[in-house]
Amino acid sequence: MEMPPDMPAHGEMVPLEPGLRRIIAPNPSPMTYWGTNTFVLGEGRVTVVDPGPMLPDHLEAILAGLAPGETIDRILVTHSHVDHSPLARPLAERTGAPVLAFGNATAGRSPVMADLVAQGMTSGGEGVDHDFVPDEILGDGDRLDIGGGLTVEAIWTPGHYSNHLSFAMGDLVLVGDHVMAWASSLVSPPDGDLTAFMASCDRLMARDERIHYPAHGPAIEDPKARLTWLIEHRKGREAQILAALTNGPATAEALTRAIYTDVDPALLPAAERNVFAHLIDLATRGQVTADPALSPDATFART
Numbered sequence: 001m002e003m004p005p006d007m008p009a010h011g012e013m014v015p016l017e018p019g020l021r022r023i024i025a026p027n028p029s030p031m032t033y034w035g036t037n038t039f040v041l042g043e044g045r046v047t048v049v050d051p052g053p054m055l056p057d058h059l060e061a062i063l064a065g066l067a068p069g070e071t072i073d074r075i076l077v078t079h080s081h082v083d084h085s086p087l088a089r090p091l092a093e094r095t096g097a098p099v100l101a102f103g104n105a106t107a108g109r110s111p112v113m114a115d116l117v118a119q120g121m122t123s124g125g126e127g128v129d130h131d132f133v134p135d136e137i138l139g140d141g142d143r144l145d146i147g148g149g150l151t152v153e154a155i156w157t158p159g160h161y162s163n164h165l166s167f168a169m170g171d172l173v174l175v176g177d178h179v180m181a182w183a184s185s186l187v188s189p190p191d192g193d194l195t196a197f198m199a200s201c202d203r204l205m206a207r208d209e210r211i212h213y214p215a216h217g218p219a220i221e222d223p224k225a226r227l228t229w230l231i232e233h234r235k236g237r238e239a240q241i242l243a244a245l246t247n248g249p250a251t252a253e254a255l256t257r258a259i260y261t262d263v264d265p266a267l268l269p270a271a272e273r274n275v276f277a278h279l280i281d282l283a284t285r286g287q288v289t290a291d292p293a294l295s296p297d298a299t300f301a302r303t
Contacts, residue, residue: 013065078176159197
């Protein structure tokens with residue numbers, strides 16, 4: 001993964017626009033780009049979004065980056081992956097601010113994904129913060145008055161993760177890991193749910209915000225164009241899977257090897273998770289069948 005030549009510094013609080021600041025955690029990787037974007041909303045009595053991974057230095061940087069006399073009123077978490085939520089509890093203990101989120105690590109999980117977990121399917125591979133429990137639940141459409149005439153609206157956007165929230169403030173949205181400028185968002189069952197992901201894309205597309213701020217990487221200045229790309233990217237992969245199945249029934253592993261012909265073999269397990277995400281969605285929509293039952297090892301056929 002190549003980093004941009006103008007990559008922002010870690011641990012430095014930077015104003016992005018009125019009422020919005022960003023400080024980047026020092027956890028760059030192929031999954032997190034330059035690191036987790038921790039956002040600070042408002043002034044005076046502020047709201048922190050996605051404190052990030054369990055890095056004590058980042059906690060200190062957040063506190064040191066506040067203006068003199070500022071205090072943290074609340075902590076919002078987009079979802080419970082280990083690069084987003086673990087630092088929320090230590091920050092809450094230091095500041096007395098409550099942690100707000102959609103729910104714990106299993107909140108919002110669909111019956112299809114719950115059944116796969118019951119069969120023994122394990123986490124989607126990104127690292128789940130199983131200990132995460134918010135102090136207060138934020139439901140879809142809930143609004144928070146954060147002072148200074150600013151209001152934050154919680155938007156439930158499952159897909160990348162079942163308890164994923166985006167946060168709208170004015171004409172901007174903090175979109176967490178749902179939309180990113182530098183990569184397509186990972187949807188890895190059973191944590192990720194492609195049916196929900198596509199519905200969340202449609203939901204964000206129907207809104208009219210000016211700009212999206214992801215939890216990794218730079219801002220998305222044309223949200224509708226990026227969402228259109230994401231939707232078409234997924235539809236293209238779906239078409240490849242259906243075309244491969246015209247040759248006869250196949251497993252997710254066989255389909256992956258047929259479709260991802262130019263991928264490093266080390267990346268094939270992740271690619272297979274992606275193919276399985278599409279197969280679950282196709283099965284849910286009645287376009288494929290799974291024999292003997294829906295599972296990672298099933299044989300799939302077109303209906």
